Structures are given as structure tokens and as C-alpha cells.
Amino acid sequence: MASTLTSDAANQSKSGNPVGVQELIDRLKSEGVAEGKQQAEALLADAKKQAEAVIEKADAEAQKILREAQHEADQIKNNGKLALALASRDANLHFKEQLEHEFRGWIANLVHKQLDKPDFLADLIREIANRTIASVNGEESETDKKLLVLVSDEPSAALDTFVQNQAEQLLREGVELRASRAVSDGFRVRLAEKNIEIDFTDEAVTAALMRFLAPKFRKIVELSSKESTNG
Structure with missing residues (x-):
């Protein structure tokens, strides 16, 4: 050009x-x-x-940032819900455990008070002695000192009264009372010839009662908890 x-x-x-x-x-x-x-x-x-x-x-970067931010927010929200649920569950479990602990303490207190009554203790030892010997011999006679009842070597006032008033009579019935350092409260029944020992200390009786009562107690607490939640 x-x-x-x-x-x-x-x-x-x-x-x-x-x-x-x-x-x-x-x-x-x-x-x-x-x-x-x-x-x-x-x-x-x-x-x-x-x-x-x-x-x-x-715009693509902004959308990516928004998605990541939303995902992170959802994670935080979900983690918060999970943490809250776990905290609620733990608090609920702790509350139930505390209730059961208090219930056990209440049972233990009742057991201790009952075993601390001389008349009740005498009747209980007599009944257990008769049943134990009968279950071994097949009859309720011919005891002849076959049964030992171990009591604390530092007895409570009630147990001391019981020993003083009942020891001689129980001995005639084939039941020997003997002090033992291994027993701090309640008593233990020992059938020496058969190597049988039955523990009737406060702790053992409480544990036996709790094995029976605890499931029922937990069921009541669980139902009460559900009703409270639904309400």
C-alpha cells in the first residue's frame, strides 16, 4: 500500500x-x-x-470460598451439636450414677440400722443357722456345734448386748459365737466341716440387696427421665 x-x-x-x-x-x-x-x-x-x-x-474463587466457609460452618455446627449431645449424655449418666450411689447409701444405712438391733440379730442368726444346718444335714436337728458365727472383736453396743444375752442359748442350739478381726460389722456364718461361709456384714447384705433392687431402681429412673424429656 x-x-x-x-x-x-x-x-x-x-x-x-x-x-x-x-x-x-x-x-x-x-x-x-x-x-x-x-x-x-x-x-x-x-x-x-x-x-x-x-x-x-x-467468581469461581469466591464460590469456592463460600462453599468452604459453608462446609466449615456446617462442621462447626455439627461438632457443636455432637459436643452438646455428648455433654448432655454424660451429665445424664453422671446424674443417674449419683442417684444410684445415693440409693445404695440409703440401703446401706437401713441395713446397718437393722443389723444393729439385738433382737433382730438374734432372730436372723438363729434362722440362718437352722436353714444352713438343715440344708447340709437334711434336717433341723443334731447341730452339735457345727456352726460358727463370726462377729467383730470390737462389737457395737447392740452386738455386745446380743452376745451377752444370746451366746449361751445359741451354743445350746449348736451355734458358736466367735470374735474375729476380719469382721468389722454384721456377722459371718461358717460351716467349717463343709467349708461353707456366708457373709452377713453390712457391705455384703447391701451388695446382695443392690443386685436385686438396682435394676428396678434404674428402670424407674429411666422412665422418669424419658417422661421428663418428653414433657
Whole structure:
């Protein structure tokens, strides 16, 4: 294009036509403007494309950040719910254990009070002695000192009264009372010839009662807990 324009300019210069020169100048201007406009439009289109790509990438990043933030928020929420549920469960278990512990203490106190009554203790030892000997001999007679009842060597006032009042009579019935350091409260029944020993200390009697009563107590507590939750 430039060679053509130059040739045209030369021809027009040779002909000495000033109008041709002006036309050439106008033409150059026009073509320059058009080319500049095309370049500008191309630059604008490229810039627009790049801007759209940047916006698209930024939007994708923003969406990713939002998703991650939502996921993290859900995790925190779920962890919070789980922690709350675990804390509630632990508190509930602790409460039930505390109730059972207090119930056991109440039973132990009742057992201790009952075993601390001389008359009750005498009747209980007599009954146990008769049943134990009968279960071994198949009858309720011919005891002949076959049964030992071990009591504390530091008896309570009630047990001391019991020993003083009942020892001789029990001995005639085939039951020997003997002090033992191994017994701190209550008593133990021993059938030496058969290597049988039955523990009637406070702790043993309480444990035996709890084996029977604890399941019923837990059931009552569980039902009460459910009713409280539903209510």
C-alpha cells in the first residue's frame, strides 16, 4: 500500500497537481484513522476478554470460598451439636450414677440400722443357722456345734448386748459365737466341716440387696427421665 501511495504521489508530483497531494494526505489520514480504530477495537476486545476471564476466575474463587466457609460452618455446627449431645449424655449418666450411689447409701444405712438391733440379730442368726444346718444335714436337728458365727472383736453396743444375752442359748442350739478381726460389722456364718461361709456384714447384705433392687431402681429412673424429656 505504501509503495502504491508513494507512486501515486510521485506521479501527481510530476504532473504538478496540488489537488492530488491533498487527496493523498487525506487518504493517508483516513487510512491511518481506520487502522488505529481497528487496533483500538482489537485492544478493547482483548481487554474485555481478559477482564471477563478475570471476573469469571474471581467468581469461581469466591464460590469456592463460600462453599468452604459453608462446609466449615456446617462442621462447626455439627461438632457443636455432637459436643452438646455428648455433654448432655454424660451429665445424664453422671446424674443417674449419683442417684444410684445415693440409693445404695440409703440401703446401706437401713441395713446397718437393722443389723444393729439385738433382737433382730438374734432372730436372723438363729434362722440362718437352722436353714444352713438343715440344708447340709437334711434336717433341723443334731447341730452339735457345727456352726460358727463370726462377729467383730470390737462389737457395737447392740452386738455386745446380743452376745451377752444370746451366746449361751445359741451354743445350746449348736451355734458358736466367735470374735474375729476380719469382721468389722454384721456377722459371718461358717460351716467349717463343709467349708461353707456366708457373709452377713453390712457391705455384703447391701451388695446382695443392690443386685436385686438396682435394676428396678434404674428402670424407674429411666422412665422418669424419658417422661421428663418428653414433657
